[in-house]
Amino acid sequence: MSTFVVVGGDAAGMSAASKAKRDDPDLDVVVFERGQWVSYGACGLPYYVKGEIQSLEDLVSVTPEEFREERDIDLRIGHDVTEIDPDGRTVTAQGDDGEVEQEYDHLLVATGAEAVTPPIEGLDREGVYTLGSMSDGKDLREYVARARDEGNLQQPDRGLACQFLETCTGPVGIVGGGYIGIEMAEALAANGFEVHLFQRGDRVLTQFSRATSEAVLDHLETQDVAVYLDSEVRELAGDGSVEAVVTPDDRVPVEMVLVGTGVRPRTALAEAAGIELGETGAIATDAYRETTVQDVYAAGDCAEAEHVVTGAPAYVPLALTANRHGRAVGQTVTGSPTEGGGVAGTAAVKAFDVEAARTGVLPEEARRAGFDPLTDTIEAKSRAGYYPEGGTVQVTLTVDRPTGRVLGGSLVSEYGEGAVHRSHALVGAVTEGVTVDELANYDLAYAPPFNTTWDPVLTAAKVVDGQR
Incomplete structure (x- = not known):
């Protein structure tokens, strides 16, 4: 029996595993996921923190039990793949039950992306958060709940930002004016926090036109979000816990900081196996998502793709791309070679109203x-x-x-x-x-x-x- 092994259990990985198993029910499909969550909508995390989504489980598309029992996929959560051996066609994973070696005929690397760690002093202080995983979302939601329980927040009448910043308590800082920064500004302001957003460049949402960025900035200011442009954060100061965001021009007191300065592809496992990276820093693939190593594919937030306008490699870590490319790999490894398709860099964001x-x-x-x-x-x-x-x-x-x-x-x-x-x-x-x-x-x-x-x-x- 042929074996298809997938490393990574989110959008690209589970799309590939599910499609492969549907197209070839006799295929042995094994998925290793180092965390405890699979097939979840990370894009919904800001709305979970905000309180519009009540449970983390609501963000899960298919549960581990459903993958195992209804789709007959050998899903192994809590298993961290530590090595890929292309010559021996095996992967080695470490789990609670010890080390496991698994042979493969086809392999998909879908290791995703990780939060960028900017060169800021104090990132390890208590009260500093990122939002790149379900556990991160859980931690932030619990912070909001603690702030409410401790009586630190005054709830605004409109359920959005406080009408006047001086009437709010619980000041928080957000480092980064991209998608996560903008969405989390809304989420935190909706819970009564005094929000300070720091952007190292001269505008927010730099992926958009300047006119769009300026329109969003104007609206943020009407919602009493204090935006600091051209403000490179040098330090998250404090004694144990974070107490202030420090830039060359300001020292802003805060009680919590969310760092949302982007993501980068998680490629260490692939690099160690001799799989080549592309010019974007993500894993290079051909049109069928196959890497420079035969029968090893890459898809999702760890891989690059061709841009439909420029024809050049592009790194666009978004959900639809991961799902499309994962599904295509599932078809390819079962005998129907399918191109994943190019990317146009299409994206959307909501900022308050x-x-x-x-x-x-x-x-x-x-x-x-x-x-x-x-x-x-x-x-x-x-x-x-x-x-x-x-x-x-x-x-x-x-x-x-x-x-x-x-x-x-x-x-x-x-x-x-x-x-x-x-x-x-x-x-x-x-x-x-x-x-x-x-x-x-x-x-x-x-x-x-x-x-x-x-x-x-x-x-x-x-x-x-x-x-x-």
């Missing part, structure tokens, strides 16, 4: 890739002007000036006014290499409760096309 989305490449990256980018930002109504509800949508569109090819876009709107769903039209355009005049003629749906006759995406395409 606004939503933002992005896809493709923006001007700086476009120039590095050899394009001549033309970009503009428009703002339009989200629904028909006579409709009694609605807001605005801001669209930043980037195209290649000589060819008109749509390269990327960034959108922001009030929450529920469609920035994220409108971005899907741009994803299609970016992925298929559509020109801006073709995009302007997309037959998008129209009805007064949903948009204007000329959707904001179409309006942006017409404006940018007129400037070529």
Whole structure:
């Protein structure tokens, strides 16, 4: 019997294991997961900390028991794979029952990513947290609960940030203005904390257009989140426990700090086995997710993929990519070679009462890739002007000036006014290499409760096309 071994039990790993077992029920599928959780939605952790999701178990898609009993997958949690031997075609894992050696015919490395550890003094102090795992989420939720029990928090009337910072207690710091930082600012402010967010660059959400970043920043400030731009954190000061965030210009008293400065691929196991990394620092693969070692694949947050616009390797650690690529590996190892597909860098974020989305490449990256980018930002109504509800949508569109090819876009709107769903039209355009005049003629749906006759995406395409 052929054996498919998977290292890592989250999105990519369990998607691959499940698909392989469905396509070939006789295949022996073994999954090693060093933690106690599998197949969980880490993207939901900020909303668990906030209190909108009541239980960690709610974030689990399929339980270990279901994988074992209903899908016939040999899932071994609490087993840390310590070595891959490509010559002997074995993996060695350490568990509570001692060391285990497992042979494989095909192997998937799905070791995920880990939180970046910035060069900040005091990261080991009590009260300093990250949010990269279910246990991290549990710890943060317990911190919020303790703060409530100790009576340190005054609950705001609107369930969001305190109306005036001086009326709040329980100041907390967030280091990093990316996805986690923004989402956790909302989660902590919703629980009555006085939130201070520190960003080393000159804007938050640097993956988005500057116009989108500025719109989100403006909204954060209306929610009484104190944002410190161009503020590189030097130290998390304190005597045992963290007491202050120290930058070259400020010393801000805090009672807790969340460090959310990004993630990096977890590649040590692969490197030790002689598997090559790509130029992004993640594991290099071909279109079928096979690495430089025969019959060894890599997928998810530890691996790179090809960008659909630039054609170059890209590192985009997001859930859909992990699921797609894992599923493709499951098909490939059972005899149906399947490409995982490229990535467009599509992402979305909610910040209190606004939503933002992005896809493709923006001007700086476009120039590095050899394009001549033309970009503009428009703002339009989200629904028909006579409709009694609605807001605005801001669209930043980037195209290649000589060819008109749509390269990327960034959108922001009030929450529920469609920035994220409108971005899907741009994803299609970016992925298929559509020109801006073709995009302007997309037959998008129209009805007064949903948009204007000329959707904001179409309006942006017409404006940018007129400037070529």
